[in-house]
Amino acid sequence: MPFNHNDHYHDLLLRELPESCRRALEVGCGTGRFAQKLALRGIEVDAIDVDDHVVTAAREENSTLDLPRQIRFERADITHLTLTPDTYDYIACLASIHHVPFETVQKLRASLTTNGVLVILGCYREATLWDHAISLLAVPVNAIWRAAVFFRESRSGSHPDRGTQSPSAPVAPPSMSLAEIREGSAAHLPGRRIRRLLFWRYLLVFHNMKAGLGSD
Template sequence: MPEVYWNHNVHYQRLVMTLVPEGCERALDVGCGDGLLVSKLAARLPTVTGADRSAEAIAMARRQHGDLDNVTFVAADYLDDPKGLLPEGKYDLVTAVAVIHHADFREAVNGLVRLLAPGGRLVVVGLAKERTPLDWIICLSGQAVSHVLKLFHGGKRNPGVPAMAPVMSWGEVARSSRALLPGSRFRRLLLRRYLLVWDKPS
């Protein structure tokens, strides 16, 4: 039985689930880690793929969720996939939680968009860097909320996947999102996260 745990990324998986588009048949979770979000998507969708460039993370995901018939886990990098393990233009939903700050923002966004089928939806929960006084006010407010939630859920835990600090500020991410993904929706969240949603034109 997979361990039940809570952290900032897990907290927003419920939000991701509310954004699954109607008629979604194939979903891909990029940077799937231990596969927890994949397992939640698999409860609603016919086919779900979890991809992570970390072989250790994929091994963990297979141990915990490999018994799901409609799930495939692949050790693959969405930015460098010479074997074509992640076919371009095939997924109705691509999710990326705490992933794209590990690469150049433009390159990351373009890489995710390539995977989307026409009419597909991109859902990103990302991190950014505090740079302005307002950034720090929101950050401190989020830390207070995080402390309460951590106590409520019995502690904040990391399932053992790599982490990296963001380099782009909140404002830079918002401006770059508007430029790269016209019509996208950007929303700042508490717990040092933002939400980016974009529907690929049909």
Template sequence: MKGQEWYQADDVAEEYDSKRFSRGGRLIDSREKEAVLDAISPVEGKSVLEVACGTGRFTVMLAERGADIVGLDISGPMLQQGRTKAQAAGVDDHVEFMRGDAARLPFPDDHFDVVMAMRFFHLADTPASFLAELRRVSKEQVVFDTFNRFSTRSLYNWALPMGSRLYSRWEIDRLLDGANLELASDEHDFVLPYGFYRKIPNSLATAFRSLDTAVGKSPVGDSLASVSYWDARV
């Protein structure tokens, strides 16, 4: 996995949310959570595994809506941030945070209703084996996102500290087929890439987001989108 040492540093975990989801990044956080809820709802009563849960943005959100959820991540400091969030939200009795490797999930086959991984596949060295492992422990649904090869994301990809793997639609279809998953639905968004929004104030980002959304709803919107959300079924 790319950038493991960087990702597991204490100071990275402490500043992760503020650097990525403040300013214009608030729009990213809101849209990602919307995409997760679109795919998983109704949430209440479902058993969920979130792989690469980071600081628990989605983990806590889903627990607040009634899911019994396990958040797994390789970074101890990230997991501690998640535990703090869960306790502050009063949902720590619905959440378990575990340190573990996405390549060898410590669960039996068909253990969870839903398995999800957000902000994960752009760092995956062996995406086919990772997706197969997500599929193995899910009995119903696998939800994940990817950054798109033929989009504005490619223009600044080289500048990211960890780099990112970009995917074409053909590659996604091949991954799903290899993992014996069937695509139920997909959403495509952000003609302007995430990095752009993180660099500008929220008020300015809102104006750009309106334009971005208008282009995204046009006939060419999906082909220009920099990020895709995939809802696959077992």
């Protein structure tokens, strides 16, 4: 089935692109579908992932595309990588931040330009009755979306090979609850906004204001 929860939220993440975004970093890029969307907008993209197979697949697919900008795919572990401060206008982590210590966001923040934006499409551990209720509600909606996307893509013939030729990106269960993520991020990313999304995800958006302009 072609419905992917992370891909489903791409447009939401793209809405957070700063007006003049020249350079972006994607952390845990998997096979690079989101990085391609950034490059299509003429943005210079560095896309990293710790997994060799997905980086190789991402590079191969990228070489078949006619993008206005080439994406720099690199096999790298974000926890060991040294990022240059004040470099990226936009940093995106799609279902990847729970693979590393949450404090890694400090390193990402330091690498943002002034007015740069960090977006995290995150997974959280279900810990409350409300979490479980939302999760239950998501199940039938998920089934309807899957069917809708399947029929639409079957009819248009798009993405016929997805899931058969591309390797799957490694997954891991999230260890932090939404409350813990709210608490942990308040200190590291003052002024960040967090909202729960339906399909087992949350969206965190942080704007790197000039010193003294943040809130929280």
